[in-house]
Amino acid sequence: MRLLVINPNTTAAMTEKIGAAARRVASPGTEIVAVNPAHGPAAIEGYYDEAMSLAGLLGLIRGRDDFDAVIIACFDDTGLDAARCVTEKPVLGIGEAAFHMAAMLANRFSVVTTLGRSVPAIEHNLTRYGLMARCGRVRASEIPVLELEDPASDACARIGAELGRAIIDDRAEAIVLGCAGMTDLAQRLSETHGLPVLDGVVCAVAQAEALVRLGLTTSRLGGYAPPRR
Numbered sequence: 001m002r003l004l005v006i007n008p009n010t011t012a013a014m015t016e017k018i019g020a021a022a023r024r025v026a027s028p029g030t031e032i033v034a035v036n037p038a039h040g041p042a043a044i045e046g047y048y049d050e051a052m053s054l055a056g057l058l059g060l061i062r063g064r065d066d067f068d069a070v071i072i073a074c075f076d077d078t079g080l081d082a083a084r085c086v087t088e089k090p091v092l093g094i095g096e097a098a099f100h101m102a103a104m105l106a107n108r109f110s111v112v113t114t115l116g117r118s119v120p121a122i123e124h125n126l127t128r129y130g131l132m133a134r135c136g137r138v139r140a141s142e143i144p145v146l147e148l149e150d151p152a153s154d155a156c157a158r159i160g161a162e163l164g165r166a167i168i169d170d171r172a173e174a175i176v177l178g179c180a181g182m183t184d185l186a187q188r189l190s191e192t193h194g195l196p197v198l199d200g201v202v203c204a205v206a207q208a209e210a211l212v213r214l215g216l217t218t219s220r221l222g223g224y225a226p227p228r229r
Contacts, residue, residue, distance in 0.1 A: 010042050037055075044074050046121070069209075
């Protein structure tokens with residue numbers, strides 16, 4: 001099985017981190033191919049960056065058939081619907097994957113993301129996926145995405161502090177980390193705070209493997225029909 005894991009921004013260090021996280025949980029025999037576009041935003045922090053990343057993202061999928069499923073490793077599920085139109089292979093967004101898995105583990109979860117400008121897009125997705133009622137709150141730690149790549153940053157401590165507030169104020173029973181750049185923090189934060197902390201990258205890998213093994217593909221009826229020539 002071959003999973004194409006796409007980081008829609010152009011920051012190669014983040015792509016490497018995402019790929020390493022995916023490989024840690026992939027089953028034996030599953031190959032992880034982690035890639036990012038050559039052109040586009042260095043980080044995706046809001047609606048404008050999402051739009052600017054779409055050409056590069058779709059270009060990595062369109063016209064190739066050397067994968068069994070695609071994972072879009074941006075928590076906003078950037079370009080998810082469009083990507084499902086250009087391939088019949090399963091396409092998963094890490095946000096959707098993490099939300100659904102959190103809802104299986106806890107009555108109530110909160111999301112801890114990067115900047116406040118990302119909150120509306122995440123809330124929109126939760127509503128669309130039918131899971132807003134299960135979410136206590138989408139919280140911003142006010143950490144720029146690229147700061148997560150700086151070893152000298154205190155990002156983990158700041159995210160942990162926001163997570164602690166979510167447990168008390170939101171009555172959260174699980175936490176979803178709202179950025180692919182946080183993938184290396186999940187286990188440490190879970191052990192520190194004593195509750196499930198979900199990273200969307202590993203959630204999406206597990207779900208993608210299951211869909212491929214079941215032989216399921218994206219529906220070509222209705223909204224996910226292939227683009228017209």
